[in-house]
Amino acid sequence: MGVGRAAGRVSVRDRSARPARAVQVLQHQHANRLRTDVGATIVLADDESDLRAVYAECLRRSGHTVWEAADGAEAASLVHAHTPDLLLLDLWMPILNGLEVLEQIRDDRGAIGLKVVMLTHQRDADSRLEGFALGASAYWTKDISLVELASRIESLLAPPRN
Helix, strand or coil: CCCEEECCEEECCCCCCCHHHHHHHHHHHHCHHHCCCCCCEEEEECCCHHHHHHHHHHHHHCCCEEEEECCHHHHHHHHHHHCCCEEEECCCCCCCCHHHHHHHHCCCHHHCCCEEEEEECCCCHHHHHHHHHCCCCEEEECCCCHHHHHHHHHHHHCCCCC
16 A cells, blocks of 8 residues: 555555655655654554555654564564564554454563554454453554654653653
């Protein structure tokens, strides 16, 4: 799946645009908004390689360290190996789906306190509720703009305000 621009916003709806072009558009329109001091470590798990590349580039430009996984088994392995701050997890992937990854990492001591965001095309309430029951911190759909993605991650990872 590619990324396109609609009404000044980068979205995942247009399959014809190339991921690199979407990132360039985003950089041009929102260069200052991409910068953050969070510097989190993130495992990004999605079997859609073009979309994963766009999200990873956006997150890296936001100052984060990103490890990419193309399937659920690789995602669980990266969580175990790197103890990330955040796991962005697609719901439907090969080998292990996102819910199975949540079940597998639930008993991993390195995943204690890990924030998990389900990032998927699925919009049904049952999928969201099952994700939350297994420990997901948030559930976002893939029509999210890159600027909103970066902003939500920054908010999710920011220290609590007193």
